Amino acid sequence: MKLRTAPTLTHTLPALLLSAALLLGLSACASGSAQIPEDLAPSPEAATRTVTDVWGREVEVPQQVDSIVCLGSGAPRLAAYLDVMDLLVGTEEHDAGAPTVLRDYLPVWSDTLRQLPVVGAGGGSGENNAYPEPLIAAAPDVILAGYSADAAQELSAQTGLPVVCVRYISNGLADETFYSAMRVFAEVVGAQERCEAVLSYIDQCKADLDGRTAGIPDGEKPSVYAGAVTFSGRHGFTGTYAHFGPFDAVNARNVADEVEEEGYFETDLEQILVWDPDVIFLDPGNLDLVAEEYASNPDYFRSVRAVQEGRVYTMPSFNNCGMNISYALLNAYYAGTVLCPEAFSDLDIREKGSEILTFLLGEDTFDLMAQDGLYYGTITLEE
Numbered sequence: 001m002k003l004r005t006a007p008t009l010t011h012t013l014p015a016l017l018l019s020a021a022l023l024l025g026l027s028a029c030a031s032g033s034a035q036i037p038e039d040l041a042p043s044p045e046a047a048t049r050t051v052t053d054v055w056g057r058e059v060e061v062p063q064q065v066d067s068i069v070c071l072g073s074g075a076p077r078l079a080a081y082l083d084v085m086d087l088l089v090g091t092e093e094h095d096a097g098a099p100t101v102l103r104d105y106l107p108v109w110s111d112t113l114r115q116l117p118v119v120g121a122g123g124g125s126g127e128n129n130a131y132p133e134p135l136i137a138a139a140p141d142v143i144l145a146g147y148s149a150d151a152a153q154e155l156s157a158q159t160g161l162p163v164v165c166v167r168y169i170s171n172g173l174a175d176e177t178f179y180s181a182m183r184v185f186a187e188v189v190g191a192q193e194r195c196e197a198v199l200s201y202i203d204q205c206k207a208d209l210d211g212r213t214a215g216i217p218d219g220e221k222p223s224v225y226a227g228a229v230t231f232s233g234r235h236g237f238t239g240t241y242a243h244f245g246p247f248d249a250v251n252a253r254n255v256a257d258e259v260e261e262e263g264y265f266e267t268d269l270e271q272i273l274v275w276d277p278d279v280i281f282l283d284p285g286n287l288d289l290v291a292e293e294y295a296s297n298p299d300y301f302r303s304v305r306a307v308q309e310g311r312v313y314t315m316p317s318f319n320n321c322g323m324n325i326s327y328a329l330l331n332a333y334y335a336g337t338v339l340c341p342e343a344f345s346d347l348d349i350r351e352k353g354s355e356i357l358t359f360l361l362g363e364d365t366f367d368l369m370a371q372d373g374l375y376y377g378t379i380t381l382e383e
Helices: 013-031 075-081 106-113 132-138 149-159 176-189 192-213 245-249 269-275 284-296 298-303 325-339 349-361 366-371
Strands: 048-052 058-062 068-072 118-120 142-146 163-165 223-227 239-242 263-266 279-282 312-314
Touching: 048 176, 058 163, 068 075, 068 118, 075 106, 075 142, 075 176, 075 349, 118 132, 132 149, 142 149, 142 176, 149 163, 163 176, 176 192, 192 245, 192 325, 192 349, 223 269, 245 325, 279 284, 279 325, 284 298, 325 349, 349 366
Parallel strands: 068 142, 142 163, 223 279, 279 312
Antiparallel strands: 048 058, 223 239, 239 263
16 A cells, blocks of 8 residues: 655645544554455465475475375375365376275275376385376375385475375284374374274274283184285285284284294295194185195195184285275184184174274275175185
């Protein structure tokens, strides 16, 4: 506002009134009661804040985030758990294709994702396999990525867009890296209340699983082996886990815990005979590999006691571009019903599955899982 210089000669009444009005206006501005004209006010889009991602990187993001892209391991899944999939303005190739139950969010959100522009390849490597030009065209406020820190820096330089890392490790049963990734993601999109509700629900499930089994002496528990597991690809009978999340959750006696390795590894056929597990779980998605092994060496499999006694059960894979927390929890409950049936006598796995899937994903996809091969039940290898 530009003020005229008052005349140095005698003031007329109109001039005095104008001066008084101007002074009152300036006084009101100083007191904060006046409204700044809209064309002079700072744009809300210009307001930013700083968030710290899972790698400790400080990233400047808009104060209000209205659009996002999720790239890499686990990121779209976190958006589904936080119920903010409506913010997505781009997707990856592996989520834009035919729907699959291997990633728990796809049966619910596949139709939505397939309508979005493709802005990256997808996968769980942690490397930068995004498509910079389509990303720039999609213009998300923030990119949330299951990337390494270096990959995130590279992508940010390529696009000029803020990249916040939300990568978590697929160990245990929703470990602290998952909790951290959820909270970072929630802070970015303003979904803290939903985030804490999800984490509280997971904690309740963990406490329930432990409470049902912690008091059972080891001598009263059967020994157990998880074979044909999926890690960095598919594996046959000798692919297994030490300190397997679903087993640890129910305090199971996992024979693979005796070895030094922690996590997934390949054992050998003779070692499984030495371990002589009472119960065996196999990933139904890899039973074709086990069937080939059985056909080439049937005498071996017939000598495995759990096979002889018909104590072989399914354990659907829960790792695909990060851990499907819903499936991991389901597996833990199913393992409990098999290994400690009295402690889980009140629990129906179908009903519990419906509860878990509906809470985390918004829909009950238990039957879709079974239709596409992720089912719970017994296995007869000779068939």
